[in-house]
Amino acid sequence: MSSLVVVAHMASRFALSGLVFGPIMEVMQRMGQIAVVVLMSPLPFAAFACSMPRPEEYLGPATLRKRMVAEQIKARGIRDERVLRAMERVPRHEFVPDHLQTVAYRDHAIAIDHGQSISQPYVVALMTELLELKPNSVVLEVGTGSGYQAAILAEIAARVFSVERIPQLADSARCRLERLGYRHVSVRTGDGYEGWPEAAPFDAIIVTCGGDHVPEPLLQQLKPGGTLVMPVGPTTDCQTLWLIEKDHKGRLSKHKKGNVRFVPLRRGD
Secondary structure, eight states: OOHHHHHHHHHHHHHHTTOEEEEEEEEEEETTEEEEEEEEEBOOHHHHHHHSOOGGGTSOHHHHHHHHIIIIIGGGTOOOHHHHHHHHHSOGGGGSOGGGGGGTTSSSOEEOGGGOEEOOHHHHHHHHHHHTOOTTOEEEEEOOTTSHHHHHHHTTSSEEEEEESSHHHHHHHHHHHHHTTOTTEEEEESOGGGOOGGGOOEEEEEEOSBBSSOOHHHHHHEEEEEEEEEEESOTTSOEEEEEEEEOTTSOEEEEEEEEEOOOBOOOOO
């Protein structure tokens, strides 16, 4: 029986009795063969499991992004190649708190500062695809957060204007986007409900927070032929993701695109 098989056999026996290997496993390679030396101590299994590195600690960010796009986004039906490339290029781990960088590419939203969050990768990709951006598009984002969605938009569109109600988030997002080279993104502190009138009209508007209705100022700032995406519904429960299109005569059409859950859209102080 090889040393690795012996180790596996011993592991199964001691795991059943509430003991595991630890605290030292030393691997030595000599003459092309692997010898495993194990010292035993009665540590609880849970303690040992918690000390094991997760896969994210072995894979680089670029590899994790490729896997995220393939398994979480493309596999769920996102087909716009520009969106897929953007999701693969933007370093999502740069937009989350330092202690959460190792989980940045997992299939869920992540909490950031001031009670806000960075959306699940698939939701970011879906909302971006619904906008049908072009290289010359000018986009308004309501709810900058950490700046991740703005960076995705900036990979595709010509100009991005982003409004954030919380000054600290707006300032940190602005610095982060500038550091990462997104010079054509403008971020300001303000009431997202009112949009950004001076920069209007917009080819596309994306609202990354939920409200019980679509703000009228945003509809007015949407260019004929443009699209608006926003979660609408109770702010404490599941919301409906709405795609609103304005035709060239200014008429609006609304389309439901699934259920989501976002932090609430709040009016500025």
